Amino acid sequence: MTLDEALAECPVVAILRGVRPDEVLDHAEVLYAAGVRGIEVPLNSPEPIESIRRLTEAWGGRLVAGGGTVLSAERVEAVAEAGGRIIVAPNTNPEVIGRAIALGLDPAPGFATATEAFAALDAGARHLKLFPAVTYGPGHLKQLKAVLPPHAVIWGVGGVGPDNMADWWAAGARAFGLGGEIYRAGQTVAETAEKAARVVAAARDLK
Secondary structure, three states, X not given: OOHHHHXXXXXXXXXXXXXXXXXXXXXXXXXXXXXXXXXXXXXXXXXHHHHHHHHHHHHOOOOEEEEEOXXXXXXXXXXXXXXXXXXXXOOOXXXXXXXXXXXXXXXXXXXXXXXXHHHHHHOOOXXXXXXXXXXXXXXXXXXXXXXXXXOOEEEEEOOOOOOOXXXXXXXXXXXXXXXXXXXXXXXXXXXXXXXXXXXXXXXXXXX
């Protein structure tokens, strides 16, 4: 499954910051059952590359998975070797973007300003992560959308949840990365299932 296919089914990427390899598949199962088709394992989680490897081996044909907080080309390569397909970052680093594209992966670099957005686009990215979204608000994105090219897919990440996704969608966001709204380290699989159901229900109302 490609990133675009995953987002077409559900515009949500679940950020499993802090997840452990021994529990990642159980959480992935309930996320998939709820309708989520994208999973990001931040690289500041315990043994993140192993979690990504397990995810892609078990779920690679049915959802898209990859790394988050990817800050160097070397880490891009590690995610790729584990089978990850997406490279999410909090910042705009042309080296990270370029290495991801060279390996056939989908980068989603973080940006806040028009300068950063166009730098990411010039480096080859198409998915752009407004981060932290809550700091800037939907009005910021709406103004940026007036100058960004139509092919740019904007993610709202950081402070976005089921209660305000509609506002972001109206401003032009077409994907959402959700961390604490869908997963917090140590929570039960049942809690993940409950949160995911609420998030996916809100996402379906956006269509």
